[in-house]
Amino acid sequence: AERTRRVSSCRNSRPGPGFARALRPGHAPQPIGAPGAASRCRVSFAVPAALRPRPSRPVGGPRPGAAMRRTREEVDATLEIAKLNADELLPAVHCLGFGPRASGAAAGDFCLLELEPALCQQLEAGHSLVIRGHKDEQAVVCSKDKTYDLKIADTSNMLLFIPGCKTPDQLKMEETQGNIIHTEIFGFSNNYWELRRCRPKLKKLRRLLMEKPYEGTDSQKEKDSNGSKYTTEDLLDQIQASEEEIMTHLQVLNACEIGGYWRILEFDYEMKLLNHVTQLVDSESWSFDKVPLNVCLQELGPLEPEEMIEHCLKSYGKKYMEEGEVYFELNADKICRATAQMLLQNAVKFNLAEFQEVWQQSVPEGMITKLDQLKVIATVIVTMTQQGLALVDRQSRPEIIFLLKVDDLPEDNQERFNSLFSIREKWTEEDIAPYIQDLCGEKQTIGALLTKYSRSSMQNGI
Incomplete structure (x- = not known):
């Protein structure tokens, strides 16, 4: 489907029970009275008039059989031939x-969509599904x-x-004394659409926002009108993910809304803001667990826009209230x-020992650096994580480390594994896990992915 198409529930044109039965998840449509049904009723199929042989008739007269309907006697005769006990x-x-x-359905006028109960309830409640x-x-x-x-x-x-077909359970609730219900088949189909839960396709989100990263109000690029910027509606129109999944991933990317457009901060500008904050914390001898928002805005406001200072604090910290103040x-x-x-980011490869020494010297006093911090970090929301950032090669002499961001790897499962194994021939599960964790679907484990896309081997008994 090109762009976005919306499928909304219609309160005033709700499908009849026969339609709901046909779309019952996990079951093939079952005609009323079919074997195995809890209750059985008499069913009679009329041959379409268009398929009956046409006898000769006087010009201008009514067409024989055009409105033929089964009589009670014909129904009883059919039951007797079928050896069914009435x-x-x-x-x-x-x-x-x-x-x-009904013939229009064969040309694709009707599409049947099978829904799980939860989605069906959402439609009945007035919510929408979007293609x-x-x-x-x-x-x-x-x-x-x-x-999906x-x-x-x-x-x-x-x-x-x-439309309007009644199920055996509904018929049992009605007082019927052998009456015949003539029902018109409105359409038919030999296939239907089914939905399967899948991972949201979010790589494109970062790619779009990186077309014009935010570098500050004084940046020449910001003054230049070239480059695309995207509103929430633009992202919903272009990203193949639900609104909630998109908004959650925007938080993972540390994106912020500036002038109605979602922007990712250019990394050097983001680090500039972070340095302002950490230097202020150091000069004021504050604890990193309790950084007051108002004081930060007062002290750093002359240097950078207040909304950028607050965004930096949100990106690298957790907000809380104490005695009416925001910390x-x-x-x-x-x-x-x-x-x-x-x-x-400015080095192709870095001596691991030298990197660890420089890294520890570069972080604020009181913080301890660990290589595990370059793997997976869970943020405030459990579903939000930051995956692999750098890879250590312990087979080289001396040992080295280099930048390898999961954001730069393909989104497709097979392409991701091909890319990883082109970088390194053999991986331990500990090393590869940060780079494939985001590929895991619902109830899928890293072990299941490795079993499907790779082979295990032993080396030195490990």
């Missing part, structure tokens, strides 16, 4: 016939908080679309990680 069936009889508009994707992308369906692959499934059973608890792991990236 006493074991519900008294109501459904006579199904193809209406004049997202451009011409060169596989379409996905997004609810408010989840993303949209796949077509063929079935050997013909699926009938019957931030700075995250030492995130600050150490950012400092490591600053040191590594």
